[in-house]
Amino acid sequence: MAASSSPYVTLISNDGFEFIIRREAACVAGTIKKMLDPQSACALPFDVHAHAVIYTMRVTILTSQNNHSGVVLEKVCEYLYYNLKHKDEKDVPDMEIPPELCLELLMAADYLHV
Amino acid sequence: MSVKGRVSGRRAVNNQIRGPQSALTDFLASNNISAAQISADYERRQREARQQQEQEAAANGESVDQINDDERVEIAAQKKKRKRQQEKTLAKIKESKDYKRQKKRKDEGHDGENDDVAWDMYTKKKPLPGQLDNCENCEKRFTVTAYSKTGPDGGLLCTKCSKEQEDQKKKDQKSKKQAVSRDKRRHVQSNLLDGIVQIGSKTLQELCIKEVANNIHEVDEFGDLPQSLLNRLSQILSRRRVITSRTLDLFLRPDLETIDVYDCGKLETEDYIKLFSVVPKVQNLDLRNAGQFKDEVVDYVIERDVPIRSLQLEAANLVSNGKWAEFFKNCGHRLENLKLSWLDYSMDDDTFIGLVRHCPNIKRLKMKKCFRLGDSALVAMTDLTQLEHLSISFPTATTPGVLADLISSIGPGLRTLSLEGFSDTDDDALSVIHSSCTQLSKLRFTENDCCTDIGFASLFTNWSNPGLAFIDFSSNRSVDYAVPDGPEDPVGLASEGFEALMGHSGSRLERLDISSCRHITYECFSKVFDGKKQYPILKDINISFLTKIDTSIVAGMFRSCPELIKVTAFGCFKVTGVAVPKGVALIGVPNAQDSIVQEGDLDADLWQGLKV
Numbered sequence: 118m119a120a121s122s123s124p125y126v127t128l129i130s131n132d133g134f135e136f137i138i139r140r141e142a143a144c145v146a147g148t149i150k151k152m153l154d155p156q157s158a159c160a161l162p163f164d165v166h167a168h169a170v171i172y173t174m175r176v177t178i179l180t181s182q183n184n185h186s187g188v189v190l191e192k193v194c195e196y197l198y199y200n201l202k203h204k205d206e207k208d209v210p211d212m213e214i215p216p217e218l219c220l221e222l223l224m225a226a227d228y229l230h231v
Numbered sequence: 232m233s234v235k236g237r238v239s240g241r242r243a244v245n246n247q248i249r250g251p252q253s254a255l256t257d258f259l260a261s262n263n264i265s266a267a268q269i270s271a272d273y274e275r276r277q278r279e280a281r282q283q284q285e286q287e288a289a290a291n292g293e294s295v296d297q298i299n300d301d302e303r304v305e306i307a308a309q310k311k312k313r314k315r316q317q318e319k320t321l322a323k324i325k326e327s328k329d330y331k332r333q334k335k336r337k338d339e340g341h342d343g344e345n346d347d348v349a350w351d352m353y354t355k356k357k358p359l360p361g362q363l364d365n366c367e368n369c370e371k372r373f374t375v376t377a378y379s380k381t382g383p384d385g386g387l388l389c390t391k392c393s394k395e396q397e398d399q400k401k402k403d404q405k406s407k408k409q410a411v412s413r414d415k416r417r418h419v420q421s422n423l424l425d426g427i428v429q430i431g432s433k434t435l436q437e438l439c440i441k442e443v444a445n446n447i448h449e450v451d452e453f454g455d456l457p458q459s460l461l462n463r464l465s466q467i468l469s470r471r472r473v474i475t476s477r478t479l480d481l482f483l484r485p486d487l488e489t490i491d492v493y494d495c496g497k498l499e500t501e502d503y504i505k506l507f508s509v510v511p512k513v514q515n516l517d518l519r520n521a522g523q524f525k526d527e528v529v530d531y532v533i534e535r536d537v538p539i540r541s542l543q544l545e546a547a548n549l550v551s552n553g554k555w556a557e558f559f560k561n562c563g564h565r566l567e568n569l570k571l572s573w574l575d576y577s578m579d580d581d582t583f584i585g586l587v588r589h590c591p592n593i594k595r596l597k598m599k600k601c602f603r604l605g606d607s608a609l610v611a612m613t614d615l616t617q618l619e620h621l622s623i624s625f626p627t628a629t630t631p632g633v634l635a636d637l638i639s640s641i642g643p644g645l646r647t648l649s650l651e652g653f654s655d656t657d658d659d660a661l662s663v664i665h666s667s668c669t670q671l672s673k674l675r676f677t678e679n680d681c682c683t684d685i686g687f688a689s690l691f692t693n694w695s696n697p698g699l700a701f702i703d704f705s706s707n708r709s710v711d712y713a714v715p716d717g718p719e720d721p722v723g724l725a726s727e728g729f730e731a732l733m734g735h736s737g738s739r740l741e742r743l744d745i746s747s748c749r750h751i752t753y754e755c756f757s758k759v760f761d762g763k764k765q766y767p768i769l770k771d772i773n774i775s776f777l778t779k780i781d782t783s784i785v786a787g788m789f790r791s792c793p794e795l796i797k798v799t800a801f802g803c804f805k806v807t808g809v810a811v812p813k814g815v816a817l818i819g820v821p822n823a824q825d826s827i828v829q830e831g832d833l834d835a836d837l838w839q840g841l842k843v
Contacts, residue, residue: 216442226436
């Protein structure tokens with residue numbers, strides 16, 4: 118289980134963008150956390166390489182609407198870090214969400230449980 | 232050739248040799264306007280004005296003198312200010328490096344006065360654009376431009392330092408803005424009143440939903456958002472009162488089975504018909520403030536045989552009694568949940584009897600603020616044998632015995648029971664609840680001044696019903712103004728009853744509302760919330776208007792209820808300066824300042840301190 122102890126996780130969008138983020142941040146998203154948990158039923162088979170690679174099913178849904186899933190996933194990653202950074206703070210300033218992305222992002226957020 | 236010709240032509244008109252002149256003068260000249268004339272006119276007007284002033288001054292010398300005096304005073308004040316500033320600047324200059332260096336130079340040459348050097352520097356003109364100067368910060372030589380900024384000591388800065396200074400200024404302004412953001416503070420307080428204490432950031436879903444709500448007028452369709460998100464959006468948009476015919480369209484999708492609109496105030500009759508035509512399979516319908524939900528809409532529902540199983544309507548007063556009867560007759564067999572509220576025009580006892588006859592499958596019934604229902608409706612309700620959830624509040628007076636009969640007949644099946652404002656009901660009702668209800672998880676019994684403390688105590692003593700998760704016993708108290716402390720044998724929920732309640736349900740209780748039960752004593756509270764007895768899942772307590780409660784009781788409450796997230800304490804004037812554990816919202820205490828939030832657990836020392 119060398120892979121499971123890797124501090125990084127790669128998220129790949131359907132249009133081919135890869136985002137390498139810290140495992141901690143990735144686990145902010147409930148769905149990814151479940152995927153990474155070897156005990157859980159929806160755990161993914163781990164790659165032999167250092168990274169656990171996640172092909173989020175969600176990404177397919179995102180692209181079915183248009184081809185911006187990379188943009189959406191980027192924003193999701195931004196949020197994961199933003200959430201991690203402000204974990205125990207009070208009165209956290211809201212993250213800016215571009216209006217044109219908000220619906221797609223909402224669907225992604227619903228899927229990822231963030 | 233032609234150009235030359237034009238030039239010579241002009242010369243012929245204006246046969247003079249002149250220096251270069253501006254394009255404007257040229258243009259004015261071509262339009263026969265002379266710049267010289269304008270300036271001459273201007274000077275003449277000035278001269279005339281001055282002469283007139285002098286004449287007037289001579290005519291009323293006194294008043295002018297007075298005015299001049301005033302001016303002089305003002306000027307004197309200004310002068311003083313200027314002098315002060317001058318002195319300040321001079322003092323600053325004397326401290327600056329440059330001054331010391333120059334002074335040294337001067338001292339070497341001849342011994343002039345100290346002030347002279349400073350004065351020289353003060354009056355020394357700043358270098359003009361294009362000249363060279365040394366930067367005040369980094370001492371580098373640079374070319375002065377019109378954009379060079381002044382440094383903190385009055386010297387000029389080079390391009391790089393200028394930029395840095397500007398950036399710093401901008402940063403300061405920004406951070407200041409954030410610190411004093413009033414709106415933000417208002418928002419936090421508003422959230423606190425809703426019982427939301429936020430630690431960490433909002434969820435991405437919440438952020439996105441807000442953004443969608445902010446841009447609702449640009450959204451063309453929601454796509455396939457799941458029901459839970461649609462519901463949340465509907466809540467936010469309803470709260471902002473922007474559910475209109477257009478925005479309603481966004482929520483309508485043929486495949487949906489649930490529609491919740493929490494504020495239909497802006498919807499018209501056609502909108503409801505549109506709703507049923509677009510979503511013909513809707514089963515769960517919740518429409519609040521549905522004033523325009525009329526007979527014709529019900530007609531449409533009956534005609535299309537919309538499979539409604541759960542119906543909640545608020546303020547649908549334009550549906551007539553006859554139409555209700557028709558609706559129950561045709562669609563009643565499907566109905567499982569029915570919640571009607573704020574009906575003051577239709578829905579009388581006879582209609583209700585029709586409801587009971589045609590809707591045998593009703594499991595959940597809520598009749599609130601139905602002004603035309605009374606005893607007969609309560610009698611009729613006894614036939615609803617499937618009932619599991621009953622919630623009633625009738626504005627008209629009812630007979631206590633009838634309510635007791637109702638509970639004794641349907642009580643065994645009930646899981647939740649809410650009786651609001653049955654003010655004439657006495658201990659009999661409580662003893663009937665005790666004897667017939669055995670599987671309640673929620674009990675509300677409010678606004679009563681007939682039941683006694685003994686009645687409440689015996690309800691909870693040896694009750695075969697397992698512990699309740701939700702208890703609302705607000706406003707059970709004596710309202711005899713002549714005896715403010717209540718009679719000797721306490722009326723309403725008082726000490727004995729409250730102790731019995733916590734003893735019976737404490738371990739499973741999640742929400743407790745005992746607001747205005749003002750006969751519960753201080754001793755009782757300190758016994759119940761002693762910090763040692765634990766109420767492991769109690770999350771929400773309302774202790775408003777229990778004036779006996781003080782800071783140490785609330786502190787004990789925090790100790791006794793580890794899962795607490797919300798304490799409502801309006802009118803508890805003795806609760807001041809309490810240390811609120813992290814993640815708990817304490818609402819309504821007198822000073823609306825930020826409560827002192829205790830990080831982590833309350834430690835023992837502090838606990839002792841609070842006790843004192």
